[in-house]
Amino acid sequence: MALPKMVVKSPETLLRSIHYPPLTGAEEEGAVRAAAHEDINLITLLPAASAPGLQVRDLKGNWHDVSCDLGAIAINSGDMLKEASGGYFPSTTHRVMNPRGAEAKLPRYSMPLFLHACPEVRALGKTYSQKLSGRAPARNRA
Numbered sequence: 001m002a003l004p005k006m007v008v009k010s011p012e013t014l015l016r017s018i019h020y021p022p023l024t025g026a027e028e029e030g031a032v033r034a035a036a037h038e039d040i041n042l043i044t045l046l047p048a049a050s051a052p053g054l055q056v057r058d059l060k061g062n063w064h065d066v067s068c069d070l071g072a073i074a075i076n077s078g079d080m081l082k083e084a085s086g087g088y089f090p091s092t093t094h095r096v097m098n099p100r101g102a103e104a105k106l107p108r109y110s111m112p113l114f115l116h117a118c119p120e121v122r123a124l125g126k127t128y129s130q131k132l133s134g135r136a137p138a139r140n141r142a
Ligand SMILES: O=C(O)CCC(=O)C(=O)O
Pocket: 016, 018, 034, 039, 046, 049, 054, 094, 096, 110, 111, 112, 142
């Protein structure tokens, strides 16, 4: 099934608006706003956040800042796309770093759109619904 058809009217697709409050100054050394992870869905669209901080890791393990220029959209591949493509598209490891200097006093807002496949989409012999069952409750899923 073509990717655009996989996501039409998917009940799992989620637009999340995230507010990262300004730092208090009491954060532990090395603390981050979001630890390195991969999203479980097909692809995630990340319109430019209000402030920098998002980083993606390349296949050699190097981290790269993601632009937050107005109008930019980053697209992360997720675990389900990795499975559906037999690993051709690895899921993007990403994290959100704590800001430094003057930016530490600013909140950060981001609004990722987590595109999920429709329940009937099959990958590796299982439907998307079967793959999701046993995972975190829907409200915690990304
Ligand atoms: O806030 C961001 O820029 C990314 C958030 C994220 O990776 C997530 O919610 O899964």
